[in-house]
Amino acid sequence: MRPPLASNADERAPAPLKGKKRHMFGRRQDYEEDRRDTRPVPAIGPAPTQADSVPPPPPPRPTASSDVRKADAYYDLKREVFSALVDIIDVSQLSRMPADQARAEIRDVLAEVVAAKKVAISTAEQHVLLEDVCDDVLGYGPLEPLLARDDIADIMVNGSNKIYIEVGGKIQETDIRFRDNAHLLSVCQRIVSQVGRRVDESSPVCDARLPDGSRVNVIAPPLAIDGATLTIRKFKKDKLTLDQLTRFGAISPEGAEILKIIGRVRCNVVISGGTGSGKTTLLNCLTNYIDADERIITCEDAAELQLQQPHVVRLETRPANLEGEGQVTMRELVRNCLRMRPERIIVGEVRGPEAFDLLQAMNTGHDGSMGTLHANSPREAISRMESMITMGGFSLPSKTIREMIASSVDVIVQARRLRDGSRRITHITELLGMEGDVPITQDLFVYEVVGEEPDGTIIGHHRSTGIGRPRFWERARYYGEEKRLAAALDAAERPPRAFGSA
Ligand SMILES: Nc1ncnc2c1ncn2[C@@H]1O[C@H](COP(=O)(O)OP(=O)(O)O)[C@@H](O)[C@H]1O
Numbered sequence: 001m002r003p004p005l006a007s008n009a010d011e012r013a014p015a016p017l018k019g020k021k022r023h024m025f026g027r028r029q030d031y032e033e034d035r036r037d038t039r040p041v042p043a044i045g046p047a048p049t050q051a052d053s054v055p056p057p058p059p060p061r062p063t064a065s066s067d068v069r070k071a072d073a074y075y076d077l078k079r080e081v082f083s084a085l086v087d088i089i090d091v092s093q094l095s096r097m098p099a100d101q102a103r104a105e106i107r108d109v110l111a112e113v114v115a116a117k118k119v120a121i122s123t124a125e126q127h128v129l130l131e132d133v134c135d136d137v138l139g140y141g142p143l144e145p146l147l148a149r150d151d152i153a154d155i156m157v158n159g160s161n162k163i164y165i166e167v168g169g170k171i172q173e174t175d176i177r178f179r180d181n182a183h184l185l186s187v188c189q190r191i192v193s194q195v196g197r198r199v200d201e202s203s204p205v206c207d208a209r210l211p212d213g214s215r216v217n218v219i220a221p222p223l224a225i226d227g228a229t230l231t232i233r234k235f236k237k238d239k240l241t242l243d244q245l246t247r248f249g250a251i252s253p254e255g256a257e258i259l260k261i262i263g264r265v266r267c268n269v270v271i272s273g274g275t276g277s278g279k280t281t282l283l284n285c286l287t288n289y290i291d292a293d294e295r296i297i298t299c300e301d302a303a304e305l306q307l308q309q310p311h312v313v314r315l316e317t318r319p320a321n322l323e324g325e326g327q328v329t330m331r332e333l334v335r336n337c338l339r340m341r342p343e344r345i346i347v348g349e350v351r352g353p354e355a356f357d358l359l360q361a362m363n364t365g366h367d368g369s370m371g372t373l374h375a376n377s378p379r380e381a382i383s384r385m386e387s388m389i390t391m392g393g394f395s396l397p398s399k400t401i402r403e404m405i406a407s408s409v410d411v412i413v414q415a416r417r418l419r420d421g422s423r424r425i426t427h428i429t430e431l432l433g434m435e436g437d438v439p440i441t442q443d444l445f446v447y448e449v450v451g452e453e454p455d456g457t458i459i460g461h462h463r464s465t466g467i468g469r470p471r472f473w474e475r476a477r478y479y480g481e482e483k484r485l486a487a488a489l490d491a492a493e494r495p496p497r498a499f500g501s502a
């Protein structure tokens, strides 16, 4: 959970409305009275007699509210209220308050904006506006039922009336709809406001996070042509374990045993795979086997890993704010890690020049460091690392970079989502060193597809490649795990017991 953007914000907050003494919870420290836009807003409805007095308690929602909502001026005003709200209040705190209190805070800001802008608006209209802003700020509308389901991995909203979900590795369309694109955009607004951002034409792209940890990307018009597009990677509170992966057939029991040993004996591991192939899940599994006395530092774009060890420092990158400032990149985090006396460094996702720093960490005594990256095979993972470093502006000969990779990374674990939606660990591959200019790899364990059921289910099995002594054998011995490793490798050589003994 990100820390609140402002904590002791009350001191510098603007003077509240005349006669109001209540503290404004979560006010931003940097909010200044003069930042408020005081341009007049077109009037909607008849002007109340005392425009800047404190409104009386709101009457019930008027039945004609839908007419009120249709006016353009209404939406303009709503947008202004929303902007002011994001400026004045740390909206992420609002969602953590009791609903009544949050609503009262929003009502205060609304009253301030209406007063400051000298908007002519009736109490009834003000109430409708309050409800509307509250819905946007405190609820996710049509997405709520999808967010409540635990079996959904991703939610993909392509404009107001096309919503897809991923269940069991397969994408399916839902019958859920937003009222219109404006409604969808307001829900997007609500989501990104929690990280202190806005989406609009001037800043149409934003990454955010739901309070439950789910990762969200929003891209709005004009960049998204058919309406705001929202992608949510749902956060799974109960991460899958290696035993569960074994039960699902993602890996065989022997393969799982080998992975457990790799995690324990401090091999440097790169987990490679496509989007949604289960890389993060697998990384989380591997960290389960790290000894409890090791100091571990994790670097992530959005904290997803759930390490069970007591001695863990969790770091998170930070995107630039609205003014384009304050960004902290993954590279900066990883470099900083090195000054924190880590024993292992775990990088959630390696996408850029931080590859260099992770490899250096692996190479300089932080054995057992791990990271995931996007590639479709172990060999491709090696070239991905090379190109991430080359593109990062390091002017190193490519042979030097490859040597660095080959001497740092011990094992590449490949994850893959097959076309039937199932997720499998398809390779456990070792890096052996260089032969001339080329890094040499050796598969220990592979998944072989042998056929397909009439219903499209893929038939295959995991098998060992017959390597009796992997390169990390000595390491396993040092940690007293060589018997276990030998047993797992032996067992894996037996013909597969499951289906598909073709
Ligand atoms: N072997 C598996 N079997 C079934 N579901 C899986 C498996 N591995 C991962 N998942 C699920 O797939 C989704 C994506 O996994 P994740 O590890 O976040 O992918 P990645 O990091 O590669 O994008 C998650 O909801 C996760 O629980």
Ligand SMILES: [Mg+2]
Residues within 6 Å of the ligand: 279, 280, 281, 349
């Ligand atoms: Mg991931």
